[in-house]
Amino acid sequence: MERQMINKKKRVFSFEPTKLPPSEVFTRKYISHLVPALKKLNMGKSSPQINQLTVKREVDKALALSAQEFAWSRFLLQKLSSSNNPTTTTSSSSIQTQILERSNDEDGEIEEKLKELQKLLPGGEEMNVEEILTEIGNYIKCLELQTSALKSIVQDAT
Amino acid sequence: MDLSVLERVNWLQQQQMVSPDFFEILGSDGREELKRVESYLGNNNDEMQGFRHYETIDGCISRTSSFQMEQVKNNEENRVIALQPKRKTEGKTEKIENKKKKIKTEDETESSMKGKSNMSNSETSSEIQKRDYIHVRARRGEATDRHSLAERARREKLSKKMKCLQDIVPGCNKVTGKAGMLDEIINYVQSLQQQVEFLSMKLSVLNPELEFHINELSTKQFQACFTDLPEAVSKQPMMVDASSFPLQQHGSLDYSLINSNQTTILSSQKDQTSSSWEIHSQCLYNNLRTDSVSSFFSHK
Numbered sequence: 001m002e003r004q005m006i007n008k009k010k011r012v013f014s015f016e017p018t019k020l021p022p023s024e025v026f027t028r029k030y031i032s033h034l035v036p037a038l039k040k041l042n043m044g045k046s047s048p049q050i051n052q053l054t055v056k057r058e059v060d061k062a063l064a065l066s067a068q069e070f071a072w073s074r075f076l077l078q079k080l081s082s083s084n085n086p087t088t089t090t091s092s093s094s095i096q097t098q099i100l101e102r103s104n105d106e107d108g109e110i111e112e113k114l115k116e117l118q119k120l121l122p123g124g125e126e127m128n129v130e131e132i133l134t135e136i137g138n139y140i141k142c143l144e145l146q147t148s149a150l151k152s153i154v155q156d157a158t
Numbered sequence: 159m160d161l162s163v164l165e166r167v168n169w170l171q172q173q174q175m176v177s178p179d180f181f182e183i184l185g186s187d188g189r190e191e192l193k194r195v196e197s198y199l200g201n202n203n204d205e206m207q208g209f210r211h212y213e214t215i216d217g218c219i220s221r222t223s224s225f226q227m228e229q230v231k232n233n234e235e236n237r238v239i240a241l242q243p244k245r246k247t248e249g250k251t252e253k254i255e256n257k258k259k260k261i262k263t264e265d266e267t268e269s270s271m272k273g274k275s276n277m278s279n280s281e282t283s284s285e286i287q288k289r290d291y292i293h294v295r296a297r298r299g300e301a302t303d304r305h306s307l308a309e310r311a312r313r314e315k316l317s318k319k320m321k322c323l324q325d326i327v328p329g330c331n332k333v334t335g336k337a338g339m340l341d342e343i344i345n346y347v348q349s350l351q352q353q354v355e356f357l358s359m360k361l362s363v364l365n366p367e368l369e370f371h372i373n374e375l376s377t378k379q380f381q382a383c384f385t386d387l388p389e390a391v392s393k394q395p396m397m398v399d400a401s402s403f404p405l406q407q408h409g410s411l412d413y414s415l416i417n418s419n420q421t422t423i424l425s426s427q428k429d430q431t432s433s434s435w436e437i438h439s440q441c442l443y444n445n446l447r448t449d450s451v452s453s454f455f456s457h458k
Binding site for chain 1: 312315316319320322323326327336337340341343344346347348350351353354355357358359360361362363364
């Protein structure tokens with residue numbers, strides 16, 4: 001069953017006949033989203049302060065656009081499109097799904113940590129525990145890829 | 159006592175697959191018996207006919223996926239799988255057991271059917287006391303049982319996912335327990351987000367200069383991506399990029415090396431990470447193939 005799921009994920013990711021690994025696909029998509037957006041920003045030439053926020057916004061947007069298979073990316077896009085003032089990926093949603101755990105001390109801790117995790121993940125407030133764990137995994141991977149892509153961009157520019 | 163979730167699922171799958179055939183073989187008599195059992199169990203009495211019957215069972219089976227099951231040793235031919243009753247419900251189970259016995263005697267001939275149900279053979283039913291053949295469906299009214307069993311299945315699912323996350327998040331191997339791992343995961347996510355923020359800040363500062371480099375940038379990036387493809391180590395550029403990040407303080411790989419000496423660097427790195435690839439191949443997230451990135455992070 002896991003095989004099937006793995007294969008399914010493969011299908012989701014790689015459409016090319018050359019069978020690129022999903023990390024590649026993601027990186028390319030990300031860069032192809034981000035670079036034109038940055039170009040566009042440069043054309044606009046807004047004031048330096050706003051610039052930083054907009055860049056961050058573009059960065060997040062590119063992330064969300066490159067990873068549309070995942071739930072968190074949809075939430076991220078939603079947040080980005082709705083807000084004029086971009087924030088980091090912390091959620092400010094009012095809907096909170098309760099994370100139910102047993103009421104031991106130890107589990108209370110775990111519950112707190114899960115809540116924190118919920119806040120970190122875009123859209124995490126509206127997921128239950130299982131979904132959070134699933135989404136967090138691929139969110140982390142995408143963040144890693146995003147980080148390395150940004151690094152290479154910055155490196156190239158300097 | 160308990161079978162693992164996997165075994166349970168297997169059993170259920172088999173159950174589902176076989177049920178229609180089984181019922182055919184069962185014949186009308188068998189169905190009658192099943193009806194009786196079901197009615198005893200307080201099942202929906204509406205759906206007692208033919209394949210709708212099957213559907214009921216099917217639905218119940220899927221619902222009871224979390225029930226414990228135990229293989230009875232007595233039966234060799236058929237893997238008779240029985241539900242292990244909880245203490246509270248023993249009274250009920252006995253009665254069910256009796257019903258089962260009846261069914262069994264009638265269905266002896268069908269014993270050759272692959273294991274599925276408890277409906278099949280067991281003249282040894284008399285020997286079997288507690289652990290018995292309850293029809294999977296034993297929708298016993300014990301809410302607590304179901305809850306606790308469902309809870310257990312849920313917890314196993316969660317721990318499976320946590321294991322997967324362990325593979326992804328570097329440094330999780332040393333920590334045990336959910337709380338510690340969650341801590342690690344939270345820290346890792348936060349640090350990644352901070353990195354992204356930092357980088358985007360840098361980017362915004364550099365932005366005006368970027369314009370000149372942007373075209374160059376995109377081609378270089380894609381070059382880096384493409385050149386490794388024939389070697390099937392396309393994740394390597396990512397890994398090397400990660401290493402060149404100043405905060406990582408790892409290694410002295412220079413980004414410029416990527417474009418010039420890619421092959422040499424990549425082949426050396428490849429050996430390091432090849433083992434981790436195999437290990438991670440089980441994990442769902444392995445498809446993103448950034449094992450190298452995460453293992454690289456963990457080297458610090």
